[in-house]
Amino acid sequence: MTGNHNPYLPELATVIKVIDETPNIKSFQVVFNDAEKMKNFTFEPGQVGQLSVFGVGESTFVINSPPTRMDYLQFSVMKAGEVTTALHGIYEGDVIGVRAPLGNWFPYDFMKGKNILFIGGGIGLAPLRTLILYMLDNRADYKDITIIYGSRTPPDLCYKDELKEWEERPDVNLILTVDNEFPGWEKRTGFVPTVLREEAPKPDNTIAITCGPPIMIKFVLEGLADLKFPEENIITTLEARMKCGIGLCGRCNLGHKYICKDGPVFSLKQLKELPSDE
Ligand SMILES: Cc1cc2nc3c(=O)[nH]c(=O)nc-3n(C[C@H](O)[C@H](O)[C@H](O)COP(=O)(O)OP(=O)(O)OC[C@H]3O[C@@H](n4cnc5c(N)ncnc54)[C@H](O)[C@@H]3O)c2cc1C
Ligand code: FES
Incomplete structure (x- = not known):
């Protein structure tokens, strides 16, 4: 063809x-x-x-x-x-x-020379994975890389082989958590936003990128705000229903933006500038 x-x-x-x-x-x-x-x-x-x-x-x-x-x-x-x-x-x-x-993409050039904090939950690691691997393939361009990733139970963690590799790398700080105690699990337990607060990463020269279930994102954004991360340094990727995927059908609008064309990647600053649905 x-x-x-x-x-x-x-x-x-x-x-x-x-x-x-x-x-x-x-x-x-x-x-x-x-x-x-x-x-x-x-x-x-x-x-x-x-x-x-x-x-x-x-x-x-x-x-x-x-x-x-x-x-x-x-x-x-x-x-x-x-x-x-x-x-x-x-x-x-x-x-x-x-x-x-x-759609658009993560502003990886803007992130060069900065510390990167990934915060993911469940299948929300998928969009972060592409950027994590991209950064590991261009490792010298980025400073400290920290990944906080959690799921309901250990079997629900995605990309288990890669998690092991990242855990062993001296240039990646991987923090894994599951919601509750689980037989054989010896790492952290607790929800991702709670672990974020416990870790309390510093906002200086750091970009936070988060993706996961809406309820996780809500509490992660609150946590990052309390840790004094500037809104332009918080990036998320949205999951709204799409149809055409090319800005024609109007299915995915958020204010005057189309998630399929202007997103799905937005900074918290950009999201706050959009008019609410009310
Ligand atoms: C930008 C973007 C990236 C995405 N990336 C991934 C990905 O990498 N991996 C992945 O598994 N999923 C991803 N999704 C979500 C995925 O598109 C939906 O799960 C999928 O469309 C569901 O299709 P379905 O026909 O199986 O479900 P349907 O039969 O259409 O719906 C089943 C149920 O899921 C709900 N639902 C369907 N889609 C969504 C949605 N987007 N948000 C909230 N609820 C929904 C419906 O309301 C219904 O209750 C992404 C979505 C977007 C917009
Ligand atoms: S999915 Fe059609 S306009 Fe976005």
Whole structure:
């Protein structure tokens, strides 16, 4: 197939690997069927794609592999409803549709020379993963990297092999937590926002990037405010329902912004400048 011009038409892609991350999250490594498209494909950390299961529908997922590793694109999918359940029925060798890259990305140039604090919960580590790997592949450009990551239970932690690698790296400070005590778990327990307050990272020359369930984000933002992080140094990525993904249908608006086009990545300062829905 040659390149198409209809922005609604997905590109065909083959799933080359499926990884069971947690009881309800799978990762899919995909390559475009068109080798030329795969070779020339570029994207920025934080951009998303629309994945389609033919005959079922299309949903939005962040490309969570970094642009510094282009053998395949990786998407992680938490089972939530129709499309995500259909994706969980996809096997290696199956063909899906991909429309990507869409949306904006993490301002990684602005973050150069700064300390980076990642705060993630559950599947919220997916968008952070692309930036973490990007930064590890450009390690000299960034100062201290701290990652606070939590999930409900240990089996619910994503990317377990990578977590082990990051834990062993002297240039990464990884703090893992699960909500409650769990047999065999000897690390931290407690909700992510509580661990953030216990750790009390200093805001000086530090950018905080957070993604997770809305309730976690709410309390993380409060925690960061109490720790005196400036709003322009707090970055989050939003998950609103999308349809077209290209700023045409009006499905994803937030004030006068479209999350699919102007986002999904926003600083807290930008979010506060948007008019509320009332
Ligand atoms: C920018 C962006 C990036 C995303 N990245 C990822 C990712 O990397 N991995 C991942 O697993 N998911 C991600 N999501 C969420 C994902 O798009 C939804 O879970 C998915 O669309 C659900 O589709 P479905 O057809 O299975 O569910 P549906 O059948 O449409 O809905 C099932 C249930 O989930 C609720 N729901 C569906 N989508 C959302 C949503 N976006 N927010 C809140 N509730 C929702 C519905 O209200 C319903 O209760 C992202 C969303 C956005 C907008
Ligand atoms: S999803 Fe259509 S305008 Fe954003």
